[in-house]
Amino acid sequence: GNSVTQMEGPVTLSEEAFLTINCTYTATGYPSLFWYVQYPGEGLQLLLKATKADDKGSNKGFEATYRKETTSFHLEKGSVQVSDSAVYFCALSLDNQGGKLIFGQGTELSVKP
Amino acid sequence: DVKVTQSSRYLVKRTGEKVFLECVQDMDHENMFWYRQDPGLGLRLIYFSYDVKMKEKGDIPEGYSVSREKKERFSLILESASTNQTSMYLCASSLPTGRTYEQYFGPGTRLTVT
Numbered sequence: 001g002n003s004v005t006q007m008e009g010p011v012t013l014s015e016e017a018f019l020t021i022n023c024t025y026t027a028t029g030y031p032s033l034f035w036y037v038q039y040p041g042e043g044l045q046l047l048l049k050a051t052k053a054d055d056k057g058s059n060k061g062f063e064a065t066y067r068k069e070t071t072s073f074h075l076e077k078g079s080v081q082v083s084d085s086a087v088y089f090c091a092l093s094l095d096n097q098g099g100k101l102i103f104g105q106g107t108e109l110s111v112k113p
Numbered sequence: 114d115v116k117v118t119q120s121s122r123y124l125v126k127r128t129g130e131k132v133f134l135e136c137v138q139d140m141d142h143e144n145m146f147w148y149r150q151d152p153g154l155g156l157r158l159i160y161f162s163y164d165v166k167m168k169e170k171g172d173i174p175e176g177y178s179v180s181r182e183k184k185e186r187f188s189l190i191l192e193s194a195s196t197n198q199t200s201m202y203l204c205a206s207s208l209p210t211g212r213t214y215e216q217y218f219g220p221g222t223r224l225t226v227t
Binding site: 004006032036041042043044045046049051089093098099100101102103104105106 | 117144146148153154155156157158161163171203205207209213214215216218219220221
């Protein structure tokens with residue numbers, strides 16, 4: 001079946017540290033990949049996406065590269081800020097399914113000053 | 114800006130009550146979704162709808178039903194609430210962007226069933 005696996009949290013970092021949140025997927029077909037972010041008390045927002053192999057999605061200093069050979073879409077940021085504290089969700093969608101998303105379990109990030 | 118609104122941020126209901134969660138989007142999106150979010154499980158799809166009066170089951174439809182009488186409104190119904198339905202409920206609508214779709218989420222309704 002189709003699934004997404006993320007590294008477990010919570011992840012606690014100091015401000016300006018390097019961030020990696022691992023995400024791997026299993027899919028029948030050729031998925032599009034997404035990272036969503038949920039700030040405290042809010043709904044999810046799209047952070048970045050990639051629709052084909054070797055595409056790099058980027059936004060707000062975050063990046064993720066679609067790696068078909070390793071079925072991965074790891075999220076990275078070179079220097080995190082306190083305001084990046086949130087829960088991050090990796091997700092995939094398949095063609096012809098109207099945008100249905102399959103989510104990973106979420107990774108909580110806490111950045112300390 | 115796309116706006117997805119949900120009728121309540123917090124709701125407390127008793128076991129056995131019928132519960133309605135309302136979701137409205139203002140961008141004429143055809144596709145709408147209901148998820149529940151639980152710690153350690155991420156978001157799981159309950160039901161989705163591709164058009165007015167159309168609905169399809171997601172991964173965990175048991176104990177829920179939905180209604181879509183107008184394009185902008187998608188309602189989730191708990192026929193007889195139970196304590197294991199205590200959760201955060203998120204509504205979303207989606208817009209095609211090239212090959213894929215971008216989903217827009219509401220703020221969520223935190224439901225407690227006592």
